[in-house]
Amino acid sequence: MSSAKAGARRRLTIADVAAAAGVSRTTVSHALNDRGQVDPQTRARVKQVARELGYSPNLRAQRLRTGRTHTIALLSSMPFAVAGGPSRLGFMMEVAASAAEAALKQGLALVLVPPLAEARGLLDELDVDGAIIIEPVAHDPQVTQLQRRGIKVVSIGRQPEAGPAVPYVDMQAGVTGRLLLEHLADQGARHIALLIGQQSRHSYVDVEQAYRDFSERHSLPCLTIKADETGGEDAGAEACRRLLADHPELDAICAPVDAFAVGAVRALQQAGKRVPEDVRVVTRYDGLRAQKCEPPLTAVNLHLAEVASQAIGLLLGHIGGKATADIVQCPPPELIVRPSSAN
Numbered sequence: 350m351s352s353a354k355a356g357a358r359r360r361l362t363i364a365d366v367a368a369a370a371g372v373s374r375t376t377v378s379h380a381l382n383d384r385g386q387v388d389p390q391t392r393a394r395v396k397q398v399a400r401e402l403g404y405s406p407n408l409r410a411q412r413l414r415t416g417r418t419h420t421i422a423l424l425s426s427m428p429f430a431v432a433g434g435p436s437r438l439g440f441m442m443e444v445a446a447s448a449a450e451a452a453l454k455q456g457l458a459l460v461l462v463p464p465l466a467e468a469r470g471l472l473d474e475l476d477v478d479g480a481i482i483i484e485p486v487a488h489d490p491q492v493t494q495l496q497r498r499g500i501k502v503v504s505i506g507r508q509p510e511a512g513p514a515v516p517y518v519d520m521q522a523g524v525t526g527r528l529l530l531e532h533l534a535d536q537g538a539r540h541i542a543l544l545i546g547q548q549s550r551h552s553y554v555d556v557e558q559a560y561r562d563f564s565e566r567h568s569l570p571c572l573t574i575k576a577d578e579t580g581g582e583d584a585g586a587e588a589c590r591r592l593l594a595d596h597p598e599l600d601a602i603c604a605p606v607d608a609f610a611v612g613a614v615r616a617l618q619q620a621g622k623r624v625p626e627d628v629r630v631v632t633r634y635d636g637l638r639a640q641k642c643e644p645p646l647t648a649v650n651l652h653l654a655e656v657a658s659q660a661i662g663l664l665l666g667h668i669g670g671k672a673t674a675d676i677v678q679c680p681p682p683e684l685i686v687r688p689s690s691a692n
Contacts, residue, residue, distance in 0.1 A: 430581030447657035526556035538601035585612025605633035
């Protein structure tokens with residue numbers, strides 16, 4: 350028994366780190382939590398000593414002392430039909446994977462809240478320090494619900510008509526729209542339709558404005574059609590069929606939602622149209638849908654790993670009261686040309 354006790358390893362405390370580093374326990378606490386006025390060299394030395402000793406903080410005690418859970422939530426109001434699709438892989442999951450990695454590097458756990466109606470009822474019970482919401486709609490009920498609880502919220506993509514404004518990572522949807530539209534024009538398209546969602550999201554609002562400006566600048570007709578996100582690929586296909594019926598001269602479709610774009614390609618092929626020879630198709634998100642479509646879809650690199658990391662940093666700044674900005678600019682979008690639009 351005594352031998353077992355002797356062999357048992359005592360849990361290291363902040364006092365052990367302080368003694369080994371030759372500083373006070375307060376200095377250790379501030380250094381390890383990046384708080385207070387601590388000399389950078391002292392901060393680095395304390396962290397090095399803590400690593401060498403194998404010290405890890407008592408998270409339960411820390412939570413009782415600070416009230417922090419060290420957990421954040423990632424949400425989206427976009428339905429799986431467009432955010433994930435049948436495989437549950439897609440825009441939301443790519444953001445989630447990168448956000449989880451970025452959060453872990455900051456000592457945070459990430460809770461993924463799926464875009465399901467029943468999940469919304471659990472938001473009042475979710476014990477988190479903050480939340481990131483992907484492309485919220487105007488007056489998004491999830492944002493309102495979290496803000497009512499006093500939880501800090503940032504968004505990936507601007508929330509239209511937000512009041513009070515939600516800090517966000519600017520996804521530059523207008524720039525992306527212009528990039529796709531100018532590419533279609535460069536390929537010789539002159540009857541370009543815009544297929545977007547009915548919901549009020551920044552990626553629809555901004556691209557639609559970019560489309561109007563583009564059409565006016567090039568003296569081209571405006572052929573805008575909207576589909577319900579919940580319909581996914583089928584909604585895109587149906588919208589494309591309506592476009593063909595009303596505008597047989599159609600020679601290009603810009604569909605920012607990849608599910609809509611894939612559905613449009615299917616409808617075009619069923620109508621005997623060749624892609625890209627008869628009608629070119631481009632989309633916004635360079636995910637599996639775009640890459641596996643036949644033909645593969647011209648899309649845009651949105652730098653989602655960097656966007657997710659920026660959203661984590663923005664949220665942490667607002668949680669800690671050290672935010673220096675309410676808007677963070679994501680890297681410029683890059684066009685990826687594939688056979689769906691190039692001859």
